[in-house]
Each structure stands twice: as C-alpha cells, then as structure tokens.
Amino acid sequence: MNGMVMPEVKIGLEIHSQLTSLKTKLFCGCSSDYRGRDPNSLVCPVCLGVPGSLPVLNRKAVEGAIMAALALNCKISERMFFFRKNYYYPDMPKNFQISQYDRAGGAPLAVDGHLHIEVDGKRKRVQISRVHLEEDPGRLVHLGPIDQSPYTLVDYNRAGIALLEIVTEPDLNSPKEARIFLQRLRSILEHLEICDGSLEGAMRCDANISLAGGTRVEVKNISSFKEVERALSFEIMRQEDMLEKGLAVERETRHWDEVRRITITLRTKEEEHDYRYFPEPDLVPIMIAEDFIEEVGAQMPELPEARTRRFMLKYDLPRYDAEVLVGVKALADFFERCVELYNKPKEISNWMMSDLLRYLYENNLELSESKITPEHLVEMIQLIDEGVISGKIGKQVLPKIVLTGQPPRQIVGEEGLIKITSRETLERIVDQVFGENPKAVEDALVEEKTVHFLVGQIMKATKGKADPQLANQIILERLRVMKAEGKR
Amino acid sequence: MPRLYQLAAKEVVEKVRDKETTAEEYVSSIFERIREAESRVHAFVTLIEDEALQRAREIDEKASKGKTLGRLAGVAVAVKDSICAKDVRTTCSSRMLENFVPPYDAAVIEKIHMEDAVVIGKTNMDEFAMGSSTETSFFGPTYNPWDLSRVPGGSSGGSGAALAADETALAFGADTGGSIRCPASYCSVVGIKPTYGLVSRYGLVAYANSLEQIGPMAKSVYDCALFLSVIAGYDPRDSTSVRMPPRDYTVFLKDDVEGFKIGVPKEFFGEGTSEDVEKRVWEAIYKLEDLGASYEEVSFPSLEYALSTYYIIAMSEASSNLARYDGLRYGYRIDRDDTDWSTVYSKNRRVGFGAEVRRRILLGTYALSAGYYSKYYLKALKVRTLIRRDFEGAFRKFHVLIGPTMPIPPFKIGEKIQDPLALYMCDIDTVPANLAGLPAISVPCGFAGSLPIGMQIMAAPFREDLMLNVAYTFEKNTTYKDRKPPLK
Numbered sequence: 001m002n003g004m005v006m007p008e009v010k011i012g013l014e015i016h017s018q019l020t021s022l023k024t025k026l027f028c029g030c031s032s033d034y035r036g037r038d039p040n041s042l043v044c045p046v047c048l049g050v051p052g053s054l055p056v057l058n059r060k061a062v063e064g065a066i067m068a069a070l071a072l073n074c075k076i077s078e079r080m081f082f083f084r085k086n087y088y089y090p091d092m093p094k095n096f097q098i099s100q101y102d103r104a105g106g107a108p109l110a111v112d113g114h115l116h117i118e119v120d121g122k123r124k125r126v127q128i129s130r131v132h133l134e135e136d137p138g139r140l141v142h143l144g145p146i147d148q149s150p151y152t153l154v155d156y157n158r159a160g161i162a163l164l165e166i167v168t169e170p171d172l173n174s175p176k177e178a179r180i181f182l183q184r185l186r187s188i189l190e191h192l193e194i195c196d197g198s199l200e201g202a203m204r205c206d207a208n209i210s211l212a213g214g215t216r217v218e219v220k221n222i223s224s225f226k227e228v229e230r231a232l233s234f235e236i237m238r239q240e241d242m243l244e245k246g247l248a249v250e251r252e253t254r255h256w257d258e259v260r261r262i263t264i265t266l267r268t269k270e271e272e273h274d275y276r277y278f279p280e281p282d283l284v285p286i287m288i289a290e291d292f293i294e295e296v297g298a299q300m301p302e303l304p305e306a307r308t309r310r311f312m313l314k315y316d317l318p319r320y321d322a323e324v325l326v327g328v329k330a331l332a333d334f335f336e337r338c339v340e341l342y343n344k345p346k347e348i349s350n351w352m353m354s355d356l357l358r359y360l361y362e363n364n365l366e367l368s369e370s371k372i373t374p375e376h377l378v379e380m381i382q383l384i385d386e387g388v389i390s391g392k393i394g395k396q397v398l399p400k401i402v403l404t405g406q407p408p409r410q411i412v413g414e415e416g417l418i419k420i421t422s423r424e425t426l427e428r429i430v431d432q433v434f435g436e437n438p439k440a441v442e443d444a445l446v447e448e449k450t451v452h453f454l455v456g457q458i459m460k461a462t463k464g465k466a467d468p469q470l471a472n473q474i475i476l477e478r479l480r481v482m483k484a485e486g487k488r
Numbered sequence: 489m490p491r492l493y494q495l496a497a498k499e500v501v502e503k504v505r506d507k508e509t510t511a512e513e514y515v516s517s518i519f520e521r522i523r524e525a526e527s528r529v530h531a532f533v534t535l536i537e538d539e540a541l542q543r544a545r546e547i548d549e550k551a552s553k554g555k556t557l558g559r560l561a562g563v564a565v566a567v568k569d570s571i572c573a574k575d576v577r578t579t580c581s582s583r584m585l586e587n588f589v590p591p592y593d594a595a596v597i598e599k600i601h602m603e604d605a606v607v608i609g610k611t612n613m614d615e616f617a618m619g620s621s622t623e624t625s626f627f628g629p630t631y632n633p634w635d636l637s638r639v640p641g642g643s644s645g646g647s648g649a650a651l652a653a654d655e656t657a658l659a660f661g662a663d664t665g666g667s668i669r670c671p672a673s674y675c676s677v678v679g680i681k682p683t684y685g686l687v688s689r690y691g692l693v694a695y696a697n698s699l700e701q702i703g704p705m706a707k708s709v710y711d712c713a714l715f716l717s718v719i720a721g722y723d724p725r726d727s728t729s730v731r732m733p734p735r736d737y738t739v740f741l742k743d744d745v746e747g748f749k750i751g752v753p754k755e756f757f758g759e760g761t762s763e764d765v766e767k768r769v770w771e772a773i774y775k776l777e778d779l780g781a782s783y784e785e786v787s788f789p790s791l792e793y794a795l796s797t798y799y800i801i802a803m804s805e806a807s808s809n810l811a812r813y814d815g816l817r818y819g820y821r822i823d824r825d826d827t828d829w830s831t832v833y834s835k836n837r838r839v840g841f842g843a844e845v846r847r848r849i850l851l852g853t854y855a856l857s858a859g860y861y862s863k864y865y866l867k868a869l870k871v872r873t874l875i876r877r878d879f880e881g882a883f884r885k886f887h888v889l890i891g892p893t894m895p896i897p898p899f900k901i902g903e904k905i906q907d908p909l910a911l912y913m914c915d916i917d918t919v920p921a922n923l924a925g926l927p928a929i930s931v932p933c934g935f936a937g938s939l940p941i942g943m944q945i946m947a948a949p950f951r952e953d954l955m956l957n958v959a960y961t962f963e964k965n966t967t968y969k970d971r972k973p974p975l976k
Binding site: 105 | 572697728804812814820866869
C-alpha cells in the first residue's frame with residue numbers, strides 16, 4: 001500500500017439467507033423449490049399480489065428463524081410484527097415487501113446477538129444487531145449486462161420465498177474477516193438445517209464499508225460468498241484511492257458488477273429510498289412464548305463449534321482440519337460417513353483436506369456438485385491400504401471419481417493402474433533405468449541419499465504404478481551388489 | 489301480491505324450497521326488474537344474467553332431485569365490485585381494473601355458493617371505495633332511487649340503490665369508514681358492518697385493511713341477520729379473521745328490548761348534524777324507550793379526533809395497498825413501452841386512477857414519509873387506541889350505543905364532489921366503529937320529506953346479537969321498512 005499505514009476499515013454485513021429447507025413460501029402454499037422450474041409456474045394470487053389476496057405466515061419459517069437467532073445468541077422478541085417496506089421495483093408484485101423493522105414501533109424477530117470467529121488464531125466477537133424474516137422478491141432476467149439488455153423478463157417463482165435477514169454491526173476490519181464470518185454463518189445455518197448455502201442465490205449479502213471513520217458506502221448485489229472478498233477489496237481500494245487523491249467519499253449505494261469485477265454507483269444519497277415502513281395490517285402481531293423458544297432450543301442440532309470439538313477429540317484431528325471440515329456441513333457429513341464405513345479418520349481427513357478440497361476449490365465446485373460419494377473415497381483409500389494401487393495413483397484417480405462418479409476399483413481396472421508388485425517386473429525396470437542413468441548410479445554409489453532420483457525415474461517409467469518401497473529395496477540391493485563387485 | 493323480485497330473501501328461500509316457485513322464475517323476474525330500473529339507477533357495473541340463470545337452474549335441479557337446499561336457496565345477491573368473484577370482471581369502479589378478471593373467488597363468495605345463492609352482478613361504488621357518494625366511480629354515478637337527482641351514499645352505493653330499487657334481495661357491501669352504513673341509510677335499507685375479524689376479507693380488494701370488513705345489506709333486519717349467519721366465520725386465509733363458532737343470528741331477533749341500556753354519545757349529534765336527522769334519531773330512541781329500553785347521554789371526548797385519525801390511517805394504508813397497480817401484470821396500461829419502467833408506472837397510474845384516488849395516495853404517502861410518520865401515522869394509532877378504550881368503557885355500562893348514521897340526508901349529485909373536506913365530514917359518525925373494530929348497523933328511522941334517514945346502532949365486539957335485536961325490535965314496531973321509493 002505504497003508504504004502507507006492502512007486506514008482503519010469497518011465493514012458491516014447484511015446477509016439474506018433463504019430458508020431452503022421449507023417446502024412452501026413465507027406467506028402462501030406455493031412450492032419453494034423454484035430452481036430450474038419454468039418461469040412463473042410456482043405462483044398463486046398471494047405471491048403474485050393479486051388484488052384481494054392476503055398473506056398467511058408460515059409457522060415453520062418462524063421456527064427456523066428462532067433457531068438461527070438462538071444460535072447467534074440473540075434476544076428473541078416476545079412480540080414480533082411484520083412491517084411493509086414500500087418501494088417500486090418490477091421484481092416486487094405488490095410494490096412493497098413484507099419485512100420487519102426495528103424502528104417506528106416495530107420489533108424484529110430477534111436483536112442483540114453475537115458470533116465469535118477466529119482470525120489468524122485470534123478470537124473475535126462480531127455483534128449481530130438483528131435477525132428478521134422477510135419475503136424474497138422475484139427475479140429479473142436480462143439478456144447480457146443489465147444496462148445493455150433489450151428487455152427485462154420477470155420470474156415470480158422466487159417471489160415470496162422466506163428470507164432470513166441477518167445484520168451485523170460494523171465490527172469486521174478486513175475482507176478476509178468478512179469471508180471468515182460468512183463461512184462461519186453459513187456453516188451454522190447449514191447445521192441447523194435451515195439453509196443449504198450451496199444452492200445458487202440461497203445466501204446473498206450486502207456490505208457497508210467505511211475507511212478511517214469516514215463516510216459509509218453500501219455495496220449491493222454480492223450474490224455469493226465467493227464474491228465477498230473480491231467486492232470488498234475492490235471497494236476498499238477505490239475508497240483509498242479517493243482519499244489519497246484528497247477526494248471525498250460520497251455516501252451512496254453501489255452495485256457489485258460480477259462480470260467486470262468493479263462497483264458502480266446505483267443510487268446517490270439524494271436518490272435514497274424512503275421506505276415508508278408501517279405495520280403490515282394483514283398480519284397480526286406474533287406472540288413468541290418462552291416455552292416455544294425453549295422447545296425450539298431443545299430441538300437444536302449440534303452446532304459447528306461443538307462439532308469441531310468433537311472432531312478433535314473423537315477423531316484426533318488437528319483443530320485446523322476439524323474447522324475446515326466443519327466449515328461446510330456437507331464436508332463434515334461426508335467425512336463422518338466415510339469414517340462410519342472405514343474407521344481411519346486421519347487418513348480420510350488427509351485425503352479430503354489435501355486432494356479433494358484442493359480439487360474442488362481449484363475448479364470452483366461445491367461438494368454437492370461433484371460426483372464423489374463417501375463410498376468412493378473409502379474404496380480408494382482401501383485400495384491403497386490393500387496395496388492394490390499406490391498413493392500416487394490415488395491422487396490421479398480422485399479427480400476422475402469427482403468428475404465421473406465411477407467407482408475407483410473400476411477406474412483402476414479399466415486404466416490398468418494396479419500397482420506393480422512383481423519383483424521380477426520391477427527388477428527388469430530397475431536394470432533399464434540403471435542403464436539409462438549411469439551418472440546417477442555413480443552418484444548413488446558414493447552418496448546413498450541420491451537414490452531418490454532413481455526411485456523417481458522408476459515411478460516415471462511405470463507412470464506411478466511401481467510399488468515405491470519395493471523399487472527402493474531393489475535399487476539398494478543392486479547398489480550393494482555393485483559396491484561389493486567394485487571392491488573386488 | 490308482491491312481485492317475485494320484491495320478495496325478501498327469507499321468502500325466496502321458503503318458496504324455492506316448497507317449490508311454490510323456481511329459482512329460475514325468480515331470477516328471471518329479478519333481471520326483468522333490472523331491465524326496467526337500471527337505466528335510471530345505474531346500480532351495476534357488470535351483470536351476469538346467463539350465469540345467474542344457469543345457476544338458478546342448477547338449484548332447481550337440485551330441488552327436484554330432493555336434495556337439501558342451502559340457507560340462501562335461489563336468492564339473488566348483488567356483489568360490490570371490490571369483492572373478487574372468479575371469472576367475473578372486478579373493477580373497483582376504476583379504470584385501472586376495467587378489465588381485471590380475478591382467477592379466484594373471495595371467501596364470502598364461496599360461502600354463499602355453498603348456500604345456493606345466485607350472484608347476479610357486480611355493483612357500482614366509489615373508485616376503490618374512496619368516497620361516500622358513489623360519484624368517484626369511473627363508470628359514472630349511481631342515482632338514489634328515492635330521488636334520482638341525489639347520491640345513494642357510498643362507497644357501496646350500487647348495493648344500496650340496487651336493494652332500494654328491488655333489483656336484488658341481498659347485496660354485499662364493504663365498510664372501511666361507513667361504506668355499508670352510509671348507503672344503507674341513504675337508500676333506506678339495512679346494512680351491517682360486522683366486528684373486525686368476523687367475516688373473512690380474503691378476496692376483498694384492499695383499501696384500508698385494518699379498518700374494513702365485508703358486510704351484509706338487505707331490505708330487512710331479518711334478511712341481514714340471515715345473510716350475516718352465512719358469511720361470518722373463521723378463515724385460515726385471513727390472518728385477522730377470528731376463531732368464532734358459527735352462529736345463527738336470526739335466533740337473536742326477539743322483538744323485545746326490555747331492560748336494554750342504550751348509550752347516546754353527544755358527539756354523534758355534533759355541529760353539522762341536520763335538524764331532521766337529530767329529530768328522527770331521537771324519536772327512534774324514545775320509541776325504544778317506550779318498548780322497554782332505557783337511555784343515557786354520554787360523552788366521548790376522544791371522538792373529536794376520530795375523523796382525522798381515520799383519514800390518516802386509511803390513506804396511509806391505501807397508499808401502500810394501491811402501489812401494486814402499476815400496469816405491469818394486469819390492469820390499465822398505456823400502450824407504449826419506449827421508456828423506462830418507472831416512467832411507464834407513473835403514466836399508467838396517472839391515467840388509470842381518478843382524482844380522489846390520486847389525492848388519497850398522495851396524502852397517505854406523505855403521512856408515512858420519513859419525518860412525518862411519528863407526527864401523523866404513529867399518533868393516529870395512539871388516538872385509535874384511546875378511542876377503542878373509550879368504547880370498551882362504554883360497553884361495560886351499555887348494551888348498545890345509538891346515534892345517526894349520517895349527519896345529513898342524501899345530498900345532490902355534484903353538490904359536494906368539488907369539496908373533499910365537506911365530503912369527508914359526512915363520515916364523522918361512521919368511522920369510530922371502524923377505528924374501534926366494533927359492529928354497527930344502520931336501520932331506517934324515518935324521512936326528511938322524501939329523503940331517508942338511518943339510525944346507527946353499535947355494540948361491543950362480537951355482540952352483533954344485541955345490536956341486531958335492538959334493530960329488529962325497532963323495525964318490528966315501526967313502518968319505515970314498508971315505505972317504497974317513488975321509482976316505478
């Protein structure tokens with residue numbers, strides 16, 4: 001940063017998380033399973049806002065939201081209200097959104113919580129200002145970039161899906177912290193089985209960012225957590241650049257353009273909406289009884305923190321590994337299923353941490369998008385343990401399983417990857433390698449450590465199929481013979 | 489011998505059940521009468537003669553097969569045009585919904601169908617129920633059958649006029665601030681605004697959700713009670729609907745008010761109340777005293793603020809409710825799309841809505857705006873609570889409260905339409921019941937020359953039984969019900 005001191009960065013997040021485990025929308029009986037469906041096929045008078053229709057609250061959504069609020073250490077309101085947030089936009093059938101509000105006499109579902117995250121080995125507390133329920137708007141579909149599309153198509157299948165809004169105080173001090181917070185949050189919601197963060201658009205976030213106690217800028221349209229670090233970094237850079245040039249950062253709302261990877265002005269301060277919040281008259285206040293909260297709390301599944309601890313103690317995993325696995329519920333579930341099938345937690349964790357996760361990350365895949373099953377991974381590890389294939393072959397086989405979903409045994413068989421364990425075959429190959437590398441053999445005779453090079457050549461010649469231990473053994477035997485012959 | 493179309497609902501049901509007449513004969517007679525009177529009265533926006541006759545024949549067939557007929561067998565019902573009926577155009581008397589055909593039936597329409605009633609058409613009203621004279625209808629005014637140069641009241645003016653002109657036996661109204669009671673009073677018929685939550689609002693196009701109720705209108709207290717028995721009841725689709733066991737309200741009509749305590753709020757005879765109205769209503773109170781009731785004058789200082797409170801709440805809610813009419817999904821749409829969506833919305837709304845609707849949207853938007861919300865809307869909610877408490881106190885002492893329905897007799901068409909405030913003042917006696925959620929009924933109590941005057945009887949929440957009995961006893965012991973308008 002040009003040798004300058006980094007100005008203090010303050011980031012607050014507003015996360016919108018769909019309650020994907022609900023079967024129906026927040027205020028009507030339409031199916032919430034909208035992904036990949038024909039446009040406007042999951043709609044009814046209520047979610048279309050047809051005149052005369054009325055919303056009816058989905059009780060299951062309240063349960064899910066209370067669970068999330070408890071997990072985030074929030075205070076649950078005894079009496080909560082829905083408010084109307086009024087503004088015009090074509091994705092909203094009623095031109096208002098049924099939401100909740102913490103001012104104007106409103107009470108959101110829960111307030112005043114916190115979540116601890118760990119950044120570079122240090123524990124940090126992030127304050128949660130509120131958690132509330134609201135309805136998702138519909139989806140606008142454009143041809144190409146929004147400002148160049150000849151039309152806008154509206155799909156109301158998403159309109160009315162239950163959204164949990166979680167708002168933090170500006171307690172985060174870097175894009176990395178924001179990412180860690182979001183990963184932690186995602187894992188919690190996944191463990192509560194209320195939101196599957198791997199689904200497209202299931203978790204979105206807006207962020208407000210200020211530098212050195214200056215003006216707050218809001219960045220909207222961060223459609224996935226992968227984008228968060230990128231969007232925030234860009235915005236911080238932009239503001240730093242302005243401050244360096246002595247320009248004032250304007251209070252405004254900016255839009256994250258995923259394609260160009262920049263933020264652009266959406267609304268200036270003058271264009272800010274006045275949402276004219278007022279209590280939704282079609283929904284009665286909801287009383288949340290103490291024993292209902294207790295009941296929900298009692299049903300609460302194991303949360304990431306407890307699961308991480310259990311992974312460390314029960315499976316003897318290092319904290320880091322346990323945290324990475326528990327960081328995405330699907331990974332932790334995958335791991336435990338593997339251990340159930342084959343009680344070698346360390347090996348399984350190693351394979352997941354090093355090869356599987358790296359492959360997924362490099363190819364930008366969710367575990368759910370890959371075709372590998374716990375049965376596959378276990379079978380592969382067993383093939384190695386049985387000596388059928390080498391570990392090196394295992395590393396080759398894994399990406400194939402992820403892509404094709406073929407069982408490892410089949411891949412190994414079809415591609416002739418079985419380990420060469422025949423002494424006779426390997427001796428022939430050793431002889432051949434010795435013949436081709438006289439200099440290396442000379443070196444090895446003097447300095448035994450350099451034998452690794454010869455082993456490597458054997459592996460190369462066999463495309464990794466040679467049993468490396470046996471190869472090593474044969475080479476040493478050969479060298480010993482040669483030394484003896486030389487002395488003679 | 490009265491003509492078929494003049495029969496009370498009670499008589500129609502008896503005659504159809506006893507096969508003294510067929511539903512088809514009766515409904516045909518209704519449409520003959522409509523053809524005779526409608527060109528002068530203009531009570532309807534849409535008539536569905538073919539569908540109605542078809543329905544009547546189905547009921548006759550049911551009768552001929554010996555099946556049990558419903559409680560409204562064959563009875564003609566006119567439906568206010570803000571109540572959705574499947575596949576029947578529902579306009580709210582607005583250009584905005586000129587061609588809107590709802591894909592579903594309102595809850596009350598389902599209920600009357602189950603009881604074998606026959607919907608004959610949709611009645612004219614003030615645009616989106618915003619008015620007390622039916623003059624703001626996009627389709628032109630309705631004329632009062634008692635004096636065709638005068639208004640029938642509003643906003644359910646078409647329903648009131650259709651009853652007075654013998655074009656129907658029963659009519660649906662909806663009452664946000666007097667919209668049932670005002671036309672009942674001006675047309676010398678009976679109309680009930682039920683307790684808030686007694687009748688499902690599912691399918692009622694919203695004007696001000698927290699204030700309005702669908703209610704029955706008829707030519708006698710008995711028919712009104714019968715009609716109410718059919719349409720009242722819990723509906724899970726309306727969250728503000730109250731769980732009450734179904735009741736037959738006709739059993740409470742006892743022709744006996746011995747021991748009844750009547751409260752007479754002074755504020756109901758305030759400035760602007762015409763002498764004729766004051767006299768007729770007091771005569772009615774003395775009549776009830778003669779019949780065994782006692783009365784006491786009381787004062788509710790909070791009522792002074794009722795009208796302004798009402799208009800702030802109603803307009804605020806309306807500004808949000810009517811936001812959905814943007815021309816995108818249904819309703820009026822200017823045939824040009826060469827500009828951005830917000831320009832198209834503005835144009836559609838400027839042309840699609842009439843002046844009074846635009847005025848109320850603007851005022852409501854203002855009242856909810858940042859900086860004004862607590863000054864207007866929140867304050868109005870507080871006053872509303874005070875008014876409700878005042879009534880609660882009164883009903884610990886009195887069985888019913890009585891006053892005029894309207895401060896003045898029906899006025900001339902065009903007389904007040906240019907003076908919104910004068911028109912708003914007409915609602916002064918009716919809005920308190922909406923603010924407090926109380927049941928109220930208007931019954932004919934005399935005339936100013938040839939112009940009808942109505943008496944309003946209010947009761948505690950869900951004490952429609954008391955209110956109906958007082959109204960019935962009064963009707964039984966007077967002759968106003970039998971007087972017919974001069975319309976031939």
